[in-house]
Amino acid sequence: MVDLTEHERAALRAAMRAMAEVMAEIGWTTPLNALSEQQVLTLAEVAVGAFQDAMRAVLSVQRLPGGALLMTEPSLDFNHRPKPPTAAEAINALIDAALVAENGTRARREYLGGSRLGDPCARRLQYEFLDVPRDPDTGFSGQTLRVFAVGHVFEDLAIGWLRRAGFDLRTRSRSGEQFGFSVAAGRVQGHIDGVVVAAPASAQSVVAVPALWECKSANARNWKEIVRRGVAAAKPIYAAQVALYQAYMGLTEAPALFTAVNKDTAELHHELVPFDGALAQATSDKAVRVLQACDAGEWLPRIAAEPDHPECARCPWRTRCWS
Known part of the structure; x- marks a missing residue:
């Protein structure tokens, strides 16, 4: 085994976090042997780039007589001149910096979000609710924020x-507010994508109303997994969200209409999701446990016994949780 320095271990952790962001987009359930060549190359490039960036950040540079530079810590050999950024790199850096700065000014969410309660790690939900500082360099990157923004565009x-197809889909109240719910003195809230209140004649035998409508966008691989296995098996966090929203919005009689948009091909998948009362209750109970533990100043169990578990590797509180 290679005897790594403290700096190298820190750089490896940075590389793991960067890879985790990519794997979260690809899908953690995807076997490694099912990854495409481009996905493998992306993972490798992201890992190497993050490792190099982390190592460069701790370089100590000394100037010798005659103007020569000596890099003393860590002992890496960068015998090349850094290339000036391309136009794309320079412009993207400005865009990403602006997005990160804007995101930093947003007021923090002071409640447990219904869309997050399907997260398998209850302790992570505590960290989110209590606004515990994340590990260094684990905030949302500009690229991640762009992914979020693109998702909203696909939803619109x-x-x-x-609506063009004839569905009466309501997304906001008469006052312009998004439909939603608030329980536990406002400490658990959710905002739904919409409600189908009427379907065109040709679809009335398929889509019962009123029906909760939830929409997600996904890359091609994740989208195909949802189509093949169904949302409950492919994305349990989405299924928990749907069940909870059906329960608290009183939309339990008709199956929810779940729409998934393929971000790569614009293909659409629509799935009818019957109300799962047991899942809604379990999700609501989890919210209660999280709030009770936070009030008592206690930490709920971690999801895993080892910090290298995939859920831990991508967690922005990994170091804090395991230290």
């Missing part, structure tokens, strides 16, 4: 497509 497109 799907709303327009369904």
Whole structure:
């Protein structure tokens, strides 16, 4: 085994976090032998880049007589001149910096979000609710924020497509507010994507109303997994969200309409999701446990016994949780 320095271990952790962001987009359930060549190359490039960036950040540079530079810590050999950024790199860096700065000014969420309660790690939900500082360099990157923004665009497109097809899809109240719920003195809240209140004649035998409508966008691999296995098996966190929203919005009689947009091909998948009362109750009970533990100043159990578990590797509180 290689005897790594403290700096090298820190750089490896940075590489793992960067890879975790990519794997979260690909899907953690995807076997390694099912990854495409491009996905493997992306993982490798992201890991190497993050490792090198982390190591460069701790370089100590000394100037010798005559103007020569001596890099003393760590002992890596960078015998090349750094290339000036390309136009794309320079512009993207400005965009990402602006997005990160804007995100930093947003007021923190002071409640448990219904869309997050399907997270398998209850302790992570505590960290989110209590606004515990994340580990260094684990905030949302500009690229991640762009991914979030693109998801909202696809949702807006799907709303327009369904309405053009004849569905009466309501997404906001008469006052312009997003539909949602608030329970536990406002400490658990959720905001739904919409409600289908009427379907076109040709779809009335398929889509019962009123029905909760939830929309997600996914890359091609994750989208195909949802189509093949169904949302409950492929994305349990989405299924928990749907069940909880059906329960608290009183939309339990008709199956929810779940729409998934393929971000790569614009293919659409629509799935009817019957109300799962047991899942809704379990998700609500989890929220109660999280709030009770936070009030008592106690930490709920971690999801795993080792910090290298995939859920821990991508967690922005990994170091804090395991130290």
